[in-house]
Amino acid sequence: xxxxxxxYLFATLVLASGVxxxxxxxxxxxxxxxxxxxxxxxxxxxLVGAEFLAFLLIIVYxxxxxxxxxxxxxxxxxxxAELRAGFVKNFPLGIAIALVLLAELVLGVGAYRAGALDxxxxxxxxxPLAGESNIENIGALLYGRYLFLFESAxxxxxxxxxxxxxxxxxxxxxxxxxxxxxxxIARKPSEATVNTKPEIGQGVEL
Amino acid sequence: xxxxxYLPILIFLGIALGLSGLFVFLPMGVARLxxxxxxxxxxxxxxxxxxxxxxxxxxxxxVRFYLIAIxxxxxxxxxxxLFPWAVSLDLTGWPGWITMMVFLFELTVGLAYAWKKGAxxxx
Amino acid sequence: MTQTFMxxxxxxxxxxxxxxxxxxxxxxxxxxLAVAMIIYADRKIWxxxxxxxxxxxxxxxxxxxxxxxxxxxxxxxxIVPSASNKxxxxxxxxxxxxxxxxxxxxxxxxxxxxxxxxxxGLLYILAISSLGVYGVVVSGWASNSKYPFFSAMRAAxxxxxxxxxxxxxxxxxxxxxxxxxxNGIIEAQRGHGFGIVNGxxxxxxxxxxxxxxxxxxxxxxxxxxxxxxxxxxxxxxxYQTEYSSMSFALFWLGEYAxxxxxxxxxxxxxxxxxxPPLNIDLIPWFDVPGxxxxxxxxxxxxxxxxxxxxxxxxxxxxxxxxxxxxVFLPLSLAFVVIVSGYLMFxxxx
Numbered sequence: 001x002x003x004x005x006x007x008y009l010f011a012t013l014v015l016a017s018g019v020x021x022x023x024x025x026x027x028x029x030x031x032x033x034x035x036x037x038x039x040x041x042x043x044x045x046x047l048v049g050a051e052f053l054a055f056l057l058i059i060v061y062x063x064x065x066x067x068x069x070x071x072x073x074x075x076x077x078x079x080x081a082e083l084r085a086g087f088v089k090n091f092p093l094g095i096a097i098a099l100v101l102l103a104e105l106v107l108g109v110g111a112y113r114a115g116a117l118d119x120x121x122x123x124x125x126x127x128p129l130a131g132e133s134n135i136e137n138i139g140a141l142l143y144g145r146y147l148f149l150f151e152s153a154x155x156x157x158x159x160x161x162x163x164x165x166x167x168x169x170x171x172x173x174x175x176x177x178x179x180x181x182x183x184x185i186a187r188k189p190s191e192a193t194v195n196t197k198p199e200i201g202q203g204v205e206l
Numbered sequence: 207x208x209x210x211x212y213l214p215i216l217i218f219l220g221i222a223l224g225l226s227g228l229f230v231f232l233p234m235g236v237a238r239l240x241x242x243x244x245x246x247x248x249x250x251x252x253x254x255x256x257x258x259x260x261x262x263x264x265x266x267x268x269v270r271f272y273l274i275a276i277x278x279x280x281x282x283x284x285x286x287x288l289f290p291w292a293v294s295l296d297l298t299g300w301p302g303w304i305t306m307m308v309f310l311f312e313l314t315v316g317l318a319y320a321w322k323k324g325a326x327x328x329x
Numbered sequence: 330m331t332q333t334f335m336x337x338x339x340x341x342x343x344x345x346x347x348x349x350x351x352x353x354x355x356x357x358x359x360x361x362l363a364v365a366m367i368i369y370a371d372r373k374i375w376x377x378x379x380x381x382x383x384x385x386x387x388x389x390x391x392x393x394x395x396x397x398x399x400x401x402x403x404x405x406x407x408i409v410p411s412a413s414n415k416x417x418x419x420x421x422x423x424x425x426x427x428x429x430x431x432x433x434x435x436x437x438x439x440x441x442x443x444x445x446x447x448x449x450g451l452l453y454i455l456a457i458s459s460l461g462v463y464g465v466v467v468s469g470w471a472s473n474s475k476y477p478f479f480s481a482m483r484a485a486x487x488x489x490x491x492x493x494x495x496x497x498x499x500x501x502x503x504x505x506x507x508x509x510x511x512n513g514i515i516e517a518q519r520g521h522g523f524g525i526v527n528g529x530x531x532x533x534x535x536x537x538x539x540x541x542x543x544x545x546x547x548x549x550x551x552x553x554x555x556x557x558x559x560x561x562x563x564x565x566x567x568y569q570t571e572y573s574s575m576s577f578a579l580f581w582l583g584e585y586a587x588x589x590x591x592x593x594x595x596x597x598x599x600x601x602x603x604x605p606p607l608n609i610d611l612i613p614w615f616d617v618p619g620x621x622x623x624x625x626x627x628x629x630x631x632x633x634x635x636x637x638x639x640x641x642x643x644x645x646x647x648x649x650x651x652x653x654x655x656v657f658l659p660l661s662l663a664f665v666v667i668v669s670g671y672l673m674f675x676x677x678x
Contacts, residue, residue, distance in 0.1 A: 002213065028470060032417070035463070046212055055452040056286050063459030064282040067466075067489060068275040074470050075271065075482070133448045135509065139294025142287075143302035150287070154309040157280050161316040164276040165325045168269050179647065214349045214445040215453075218434045219427065221353050226426035226579060230419055233575040234407045242406040250411040252474035252571060271486050274650075278489040281658070285496035288665065289452065292503045295669065295677050303673050310666065317659065326654045328647035 003047060010043040027073040035066045052135040273325055284313050352444050356433050364585045365395035371585075371635045378639040399578065407574040410472065417471035422572070422579035425464030429586035432457040436593055437512045439603050439619035450511040451499055454594070458549070461587065462488045465558070465568050468580070472571040480567035483646065484551060484558035490653035491548040497661035498542045501535060501668045502598050515602035527601035527608050534668050539599040541657055543633070546591035548653065550584065553638035557646055588634060589627060596626035 017036040024030040038061045045054035142150055198204050237243040291298075291306050298305075320326055339347065369384060369392065376383025384391035409415050435450040437443040447453060462485050469481020503509060506517035522531030529535040548555040559567030569580050596602055603619030644652070 003209065006216065026414075028414075029417075032463075032467070043216075047209070049209070051212075051447065051449055052290065052452070055449055055456045056289075058456040059452070059459055060279075060282055060286055063456065063462075063492070064275075064279045064489070067462060067485060068272070068279060070463075070466055071272055071275050071482075071485070074466070133293075135290050135449060135452075136294045136297065139290030139292075139302075140297040143291055143294065143298040143305050147301070147305050150305065151308060151312075153287070154312040157283060158312045158316045161277065161280045161313075162319055164273060164280075165320055165323050168273045168276070169323055169325045170269065181648075181651075211445045211447045214353065215431070215434045215447075217349055218353050218357075218444065219431050221350075221357065222427040222430040223423065225357065225430070226423040229426065229575050229579055230407075230423055233403050233405070236404065237406045237574070240404060242404060244406060245408070247411070250408065252410050252412050252472065271482055274486045274490060277654075278493060281493040282496065285493070285500065288497070288500045289503070289509075292500050292669075293507060293509065295504070295672065296507070299677060300673065303669060306669070307666065310662065314662065317662075321655070326650070328650045 007044070007047055010040045010047065013037075013040040014044065028070070031066060031069045031073055034069070035062055038062045038066065050134065052138055270328065277320065277325070280313070280316065284310075349444070353434075356436075356444060357430055360430065360433060360586060360589070361582065363589065364582050365399065366392075367585055367589060367631060368581070369395045370631070371638075374632065374635040375639045378636070402578045403575055405574040407576060408571075410474065410571050412473045413571065414471040414473065417467050418571075419576065421464050421468035421471060422576040422583070424467065425461065425583035426579045426586075428457055428460045428464065429583035429590070432590050433586075435511055436590075436597070437515060437602060438623060440512070442620065443512060446510070446512060449509045451503065451509045451514070454590075455496065455499065458587075458590075459492060464580075464583065468572070469568040472568070474571050476565045476570045477568045480558045480564045480570075483564075484568065487551065487555065487557065487649060487653075488549060490650060491545045491657070494541065494653065494657035494661045495545045495549060497658070497665055498538045498545065499598070501538045501661070501664050502529060504665070504668050504672055505529060505532070505535060511597060511602075515597060515604060518601045519604060520608040521601075525608055527604040527606060528599060529601075530599045534664065534671060535599065538661070538664055539595070541661060542599065543595060543630075544652075545657060546595065547634065547637065548649065550587045550591050552588060552634055554641040554644050555649055556643060557649060589631065592627045592630035592634065593623070595630045596623060600626050602626075 014037050017033045017040065021030050021033040021037060024033055038057060042054040042057040042062075045051075045057060196204055234243070287309065288306070291302065295302060333348075337344075372394070373383040373391075375381075384394035387393045387397045409418055432454055434444045435447060435453050437446075465484045465488075466481045469477040469479075469484070472478070502514065506514040508514060508517070518528050521527060521529060530539045547553075551558045558564070559569065564570075569577055572580065600606075601622075603623040605617060605622050
């Protein structure tokens with residue numbers, strides 16, 4: 001009972017905030033609605049028992065990806081009027097993409113229903129995994145059977161990182177110079193100061 | 207897993223939201239009742255050391271903040287991959303460990319590149 | 330607690346529900362009280378370190394100072410700047426405070442005394458504390474004013490920078506404990522040092538992790554010496570500049586609740602949480618309750634936090650970023666390798 005209530009609560013909120021993400025006039029509001037959608041999506045994942053994935057969704061998407069989105073929409077001076085003018089122009093393209101995606105979904109689900117694809121759905125016949133909790137099972141699979149996929153994910157992350165640096169890094173330009181902490185610490189008073197006792201009337205030679 | 211363990215968290219979230227909402231909106235009501243609510247234009251203008259604001263505060267920002275956010279995503283994902291690995295070492299054994307070391311090496315190369323390029327420098 | 334309510338003649342569901350509500354209130358209300366008292370303690374500690382008296386007028390020894398401040402703030406007018414995004418402006422303190430409260434749902438106060446004993450308790454804390462950045466960013470942006478905006482951007486970059494190394498440090502702890510469950514992590518520390526001392530800090534490989542965690546938790550909660558988000562000489566009051574009345578106070582409450590949470594995490598992850606410091610029966614037939622040990626440890630760490638605030642000068646932003654990305658990140662990454670390698674040889678190999 002409670003599970004059903006929670007499901008409808010999360011599902012309604014996901015749909016509502018998804019719609020609001022699209023129709024919100026201010027991009028910052030859009031991103032915030034998107035975050036709410038992610039958050040409720042995590043709730044839905046919890047309900048189907050994927051607790052690790054649910055928290056991963058919050059940690060990675062809400063905690064990291066959405067922060068980047070917020071940075072971008074908050075700090076770029078976006079002209080809202082211009083954006084909305086583009087909306088009308090790109091509307092047919094958007095509809096076309098949406099239709100393609102919808103067709104793919106229908107095809108995929110249809111093919112699956114027809115039994116042409118074997119997606120390895122659990123039929124209760126597979127041997128139970130060794131670990132007792134969700135997260136251990138994922139670990140055992142990911143670092144056992146799907147090892148190469150995991151390594152290629154690492155390569156993709158590396159490429160993403162290098163790409164981000166190449167695209168956004170503008171080289172060091174520091175008019176004030178860098179602080180060399182090791183040199184500061186290594187500096188001794190004896191090297192930095194000189195004690196002299198000049199005669200009266202005579203200057204100090206530096 | 208035990209789904210019932212998550213119900214208190216949901217209730218807690220609800221109560222915390224209600225409580226903090228109360229804290230924000232109740233004083234607004236009280237201020238109206240006591241007469242403390244007395245807005246005027248100068249009070250409602252944004253603060254800039256006493257003189258009128260020069261320009262739009264939401265200005266463009268240094269690109270390094272984006273770079274930090276992108277690097278954060280990469281390393282956050284790396285940590286996300288480490289979480290299941292850390293508790294399943296007893297199941298995966300040495301192959302699992304070596305796999306993760308290769309993965310960490312890949313990202314260390316990325317970190318070294320960022321370091322070398324000066325992406326981690328702040329003036 | 331469910332059992333007690335069932336003895337009063339309730340059905341199981343209602344007893345569970347009542348027990349849960351009571352548990353939530355038992356966490357939330359004392360937490361708010363503790364925050365009020367901890368603000369007072371903070372001011373007293375700085376004052377003592379600067380040879381001042383600190384608050385000493387309201388109530389005996391000034392003990393009621395925070396409550397007087399609270400009442401004053403409550404009766405003030407809530408100013409919503411005309412140029413701000415009003416809805417978001419009011420939602421930001423709600424986010425901050427809700428997040429600060431909700432993280433306490435998985436903190437174990439004694440063996441079995443935890444509101445929700447989930448498998449991935451540590452991940453829950455990580456997830457919830459990664460939401461904390463939104464309260465700051467939203468408040469800074471919604472204020473539509475220069476200082477809050479700068480402060481919010483600084484705070485966001487600072488918090489995410491240190492979250493990275495905190496994640497790796499937590500992985501080291503989890504590697505050793507073998508679980509994400511908070512009670513499991515505490516139990517794993519029983520008799521960790523030669524069977525006598527409880528706590529991971531006695532471990533040569535985890536002790537450096539604790540030092541880094543303590544410093545990172547200062548940065549994560551934007552406490553001195555990392556309080557660049559409200560560096561008053563540059564940014565007025567940071568992201569709180571435009572706030573007034575209870576919305577302003579909510580940021581304070583949330584901030585201090587987060588500080589307490591970080592102290593609790595230090596105690597739980599490295600100092601054995603509700604376990605007594607030594608794993609021997611010092612006084613036979615008498616057990617100090619676990620929650621007293623936990624609170625004592627939290628208070629100790631809070632003292633360390635204020636001690637640091639009273640004595641260490643503020644970092645510059647480039648130094649802060651350097652420490653996070655160039656020192657803590659490679660170090661914690663290296664320790665993940667070292668700790669897991671050691672465990673592979675000794676435990677799993």
